Amino acid sequence: MSALSEHVLEEIRELPAKYPQHRSAVMPALDLAQEELGYLTPEAMSEVASALQLDPGYIEGVATFYTLFHLGPIGKHRFYMCTNLSCTLRGANEMVDHLKGAIGVREAEQVSKDGLFSYEEVECLGACEYAPVARLDRRYQVDLTPQKIDALVAERRNPKPEAPHPAAKEEEWLSREGPSAGLSSRSGSRPPTCTSSTSTNPSAATRPRARCSRR
Numbered sequence: 722m723s724a725l726s727e728h729v730l731e732e733i734r735e736l737p738a739k740y741p742q743h744r745s746a747v748m749p750a751l752d753l754a755q756e757e758l759g760y761l762t763p764e765a766m767s768e769v770a771s772a773l774q775l776d777p778g779y780i781e782g783v784a785t786f787y788t789l790f791h792l793g794p795i796g797k798h799r800f801y802m803c804t805n806l807s808c809t810l811r812g813a814n815e816m817v818d819h820l821k822g823a824i825g826v827r828e829a830e831q832v833s834k835d836g837l838f839s840y841e842e843v844e845c846l847g848a849c850e851y852a853p854v855a856r857l858d859r860r861y862q863v864d865l866t867p868q869k870i871d872a873l874v875a876e877r878r879n880p881k882p883e884a885p886h887p888a889a890k891e892e893e894w895l896s897r898e899g900p901s902a903g904l905s906s907r908s909g910s911r912p913p914t915c916t917s918s919t920s921t922n923p924s925a926a927t928r929p930r931a932r933c934s935r936r
C-alpha cells in the first residue's frame with residue numbers, strides 16, 4: 722500500500738509543469754507529502770521521487786537539509802520558538818523552559834504524551850521587533866509571556882467550536898425567511914466561499930507562512 726494518497730501523488734505529478742526547472746517542484750512536493758502524513762517517511766520520500774521521476778537520494782538530500790521538513794513524528798501543534806539574539810535578550814530561553822513545563826516534555830523534538838505538542842528552537846523568524854516570538858499553527862505569536870503560552874496550550878487542549886462561516890449564516894437566513902421575504906431568487910448561485918491557499922512556491926516550505934497574532 723502506498724504511503725501517500727493517489728490524490729496527493731496526482732498533485733505532485735502535476736507540479737513540474739508549473740516551474741521552468743523540473744527540480745523546483747521538489748520542495749512543494751515534499752510539503753504536500755508532509756501535510757498529508759505529518760512527517761516524511763522513507764516510503765513517502767521515495768514515492769515523491771518516483772512521482773517526480775527524480776533520484777531518491779536527491780529528494781532525501783532536500784528533505785534532510787531544510788528544518789521545516791520533519792523526518793519523525795511531531796506534535797499536532799508544533800511551537801517554533803525563536804532563540805536568536807533579539808528574542809533571547811527578551812527572555813526566549815525562559816519562554817522555552819516555560820513551554821516545556823506547560824506541554825510536559827523534557828527536550829526539543831519530544832512529543833507530549835497526548836500527542837498534541839512538540840517544539841523546536843529556530844533561528845530568527847524575522848519579527849524581532851515583537852520579541853520574543855514563536856510560530857504556531859502557521860501563525861506568529863508575538864510578545865510572548867508565560868501567560869500567553871499557557872493560554873495557547875489551553876486553547877489547543879480544549880478547542881472552542883468554530884464560529885459558523887458568514888456564508889452559512891446567510892444560507893440559514895435564506896432558508897428561514899425564504900425569497901418571498903424581499904430577496905429575489907438567485908437560483909443556482911451560492912455565496913462566495915474562501916478558497917484554500919496551498920502554496921506552490923518552491924521556497925514556501927522554508928519560510929513562515931504565517932500571520933502575526935498579538936493575543
Ligand code: FES
Pocket residue numbers: 803804805806807808809844845846847848849852853854
Ligand atoms: S531574533 Fe527572534 S524573531 Fe528575530
